[in-house]
Amino acid sequence: MHYIDPHGIYYLGPKGSFSHEAAIKFLGSIKGKLNDVATIANVFDSIKSVNDVGVVPIENSIEGPVNETLDNLYIHNNIYINAIIHLPIKLVLASSSAKKISDIKRVYSHYYAYKEAQNKLLKIGIKDVIPVESTSKAAIMSSKDYSSAALCSLFAAKLYNLNILADNLQDHINITKFAVISKKMNYRGKRTTILFTVPDRPGGLFKILEIFYRNNINLTMIYSRPLKSIPWHYYFYVEYEGSINFSLLNKIRQNTPILKIKGSYMVK
Amino acid sequence: MHYIDPHGIYYLGPKGSFSHEAAIKFLGSIKGKLNDVATIANVFDSIKSVNDVGVVPIENSIEGPVNETLDNLYIHNNIYINAIIHLPIKLVLASSSAKKISDIKRVYSHYYAYKEAQNKLLKIGIKDVIPVESTSKAAIMSSKDYSSAALCSLFAAKLYNLNILADNLQDHINITKFAVISKKMNYRGKRTTILFTVPDRPGGLFKILEIFYRNNINLTMIYSRPLKSIPWHYYFYVEYEGSINFSLLNKIRQNTPILKIKGSYMVK
Structure with missing residues (x-):
């Protein structure tokens, strides 16, 4: 995956933030103006052209998922994950x-x-x-x-x-994962993320996990998030090992009212 | 389930908080001194005798799980859920x-x-x-x-x-669930909560959900949380319909390195 002169690189600020550090480490060698913005939602809203990219935190090894990033990936149908960057948090x-x-x-x-x-x-x-x-x-x-x-x-x-x-004042091994996002979807990579809802009956989630199991595919991340419109209904955020596999995703689509494919990506 | 003169009722303060309101609505008719404490961890730490009870937020219909409550239930092996209270958040x-x-x-x-x-x-x-x-x-x-x-x-x-x-200034239907917790575990109730880890291989979670599916039991809540000690390893928080069922839990125990039963409870 190559970014050729992106128009803008937007990250969760302020300058000096961990998102800024992730952006410099991963995107520092490419051209494109670095812009700090105030909120995660602002990063998503700033990605207007296909040449814009964003950098947002997505999961921390101690605190868990960054809900605002998960929910914005669910809301923005045309924004995809292009890379995941691991950054150790040292204080x-x-x-x-x-x-x-x-x-x-x-x-x-x-x-x-x-x-x-x-x-x-x-x-x-x-x-x-x-x-x-x-x-x-x-x-x-x-x-x-x-x-x-x-x-x-x-x-x-x-x-x-x-x-x-x-230095090294942190107590635990503490790593934050950052997502590089854009309007481009990649089909091949080390991992793939999908978001989906399940029918409201026993076995709704089970039927999806069965498809992964029968295909011998390992899940690396699964989180559920509330569908804010209906109390106690959820969507699932799943990351699995490997590229987009259309035969697999077609089977999943038959068991999910809503399926959103967020692309395949490298992991650094 | 009856609380006979609890020594202390501890809730996430300050006075006037939603936890305070939940405590008054649910426990207002029983004796026991109401105490506001500063953090969710403090509520757990305050429950010292079998006659103490605590009231903490556990899930919001828009924001999702209250991670500090989930993680404290995982850490405190001898604290159980005795009731779940639904409180509409109106502003x-x-x-x-x-x-x-x-x-x-x-x-x-x-x-x-x-x-x-x-x-x-x-x-x-x-x-x-x-x-x-x-x-x-x-x-x-x-x-x-x-x-x-x-x-x-x-x-x-x-x-x-x-x-x-x-009044009624909130935008959405917004409900917070509160957990009434104590050192007593109940075996019968409308719902049951368990926490567990799964083996690190394809199908780890699938095998557990299959047990629920084969027994025709509906899950009402499933969240994953990081095991802070090992990056990218998780425990699962599952609430299901019905009472504790030892035949079911024995099957689950055979597929989980760690299983913690948090009791059955009423839902109000």
Whole structure:
């Protein structure tokens, strides 16, 4: 899959976000203007031409699926997944002017990042943080406040010229998957994603999983999400190993009121 | 199922929260001290004696599962579901002293509540709100700020003596399910919840759903959640119609490395 001079690359901002880092790592070598936008829905809405691409978080190894991304893939029938990028989430403590941890008067970070780093922060004497909207926002705040530090990514720390005072502060192996999305659908790749609803009777989901099982295909991700229009009715989000297989998908189509194919893609 | 004088009833606060409203509606006629606690994890940790009960949100018809509740049910092997309560989420605009909407200078609310009411608020001339942590917090703020209003529940508005200026501001049918939890497991009820992992091979989940299908049992809820210890491995959260059935559960146990039975319960 090649992107030839995309018109625009849209990612969930602000600058220095993990989506920004994923976009640079995966798309950094190609041309196209990088644009940070405020919400995941904005990324989807920004993809107007077939040459635009978007980068959004889709699943975290600890927190689970990013519901806003799943639901936007369901809503936008003409937007497909072109690649999945794995990015390890590592947290550093960084400051614009403090040279050692004891010089720090306050620390900015996002609540989830703080929870992930709480134990190691305590060991270096940091008991709490000032919560802000994102770790990249924390880096921006700290770059303007000389007695402070940010708990953020190495990428954000470098972008805002902060010095690293401590690294690898996260407790767990923490990986976020990002989806590269566009209006182009690919038919071949390492994995494929489909979304579907099932009839409201015993065995609705079972009948679909049976088709995968009979074809010896492994599912790598299955999530259910509410169909907001009807309480307690759901659509399913399934990722499986391998390319689009029309014989398989035709059998699935016979057992699903709604089937949306989101394409095959590489996994990096 | 009867609660005879529980020692304590713990709910996700603050006072005036939807969990508080669910606790009052369902448990209001029984004795036991009502206690608001700060987080869902705190509700689980507060249940120390067999006579304590907790009330936590478990699923919303628009947003989906409440992950913190699912994960805490998985972690706490000795805590079970005793009842599920359906509570419609209706939003009102309420103020301590404004008599009409044009007197309001600012509106407090939670971000999600605002998103749910955004369209109807625009029609009555309210373009934005000041975000706070919860709709009950919004009611507290408004009770102290005479030129303001809160977008909150009718329950919170009454609790903090606010006057209703507009009601039914939510866009969709929006229902939250709450779980009443305790250290007692019930064997009979309208529905049953189990949590399990599956072997990492094609058909792992299929084999479990086949058991339900062969027994003609309908699933009412199925969610997957990450096992935080191993990236991209999951446990499944399944609710099905009917009581605990040991023949069924024995068959399931043979196909699951980990099976946790969370009890049968009434649905209100």
